[in-house]
Amino acid sequence: MLKVIKSLVIVLLLLTNRNPVLGTTPTPSIEGYKVKTVVIDAGHGGHDPGTVGKRAKEKNVVLKLALELGKRIKDEYPDVKVLYTRTTDKFVDLSDRSGYANHNNADLFISLHCNSSPRSKAVKGTETFVMGLHKTDGNLEVAKRENSVILKETNYQQKYKGFDPDSPLAYIMLANYQSAFLTNSLRFAQHVENNFGKFRTSRGVKQAGFLVLWRTTMPSVLVEVGFLSNPEEENYLLSEEGNAENAERILKAFGAYKRAVETEE
16 A cells, blocks of 8 residues: 555656746646546535624535536536535535545545635735645634634544644644645646636735645645625625636636646547
């Protein structure tokens, strides 16, 4: 099993050798590689509402978006299998979300969330995170908020090896995870923010320690689709128009990413 894992890591390192943020030159992809399975993760759910606006709950906004995004991917790319960590209002442990993606040999993991700013209602826009060490206090605060969901899980200290979501030091241990997949995670994240930036405010691609991305064995991103603390953006995220537009932006990013990493037979 260890030899198999090492072989897979080598393959993935070969696949993840271009950083679109830094603009390095890509080497050829492995011949015949295809993006066959994508797992879409609607954050929070059940007794965990996530961040809450005046009218909206994060868990509901992202579930609606996840289902719409999945439908559009299926329609546009019928050869791609689309799976969901949840399709109803239920609570799913963070470890089970990544475990589900791993079990199904997913090629891409997309976790959808809504943001919040306790300091200002004027803050708005999208931002897409990949696994890594936070570069700013703001990135750390987002990770701490999203990771605090583990406090609602049973036996979370055992399950996450004593990880404390409130301790900045705890995030250092997460920094090296996902390193084999970082380049392609960044590649997809950049496509997401490029597409959002054409029509909305993009806050860019960032790195931080998110437990939901911790153990995924494929390129993975966490997309914050907007701020529920901003009344205007909350209304947009609740609207049918906003939901459809956000799904379309991520669909376009998925298509661009798929074309970038695949080779023609």
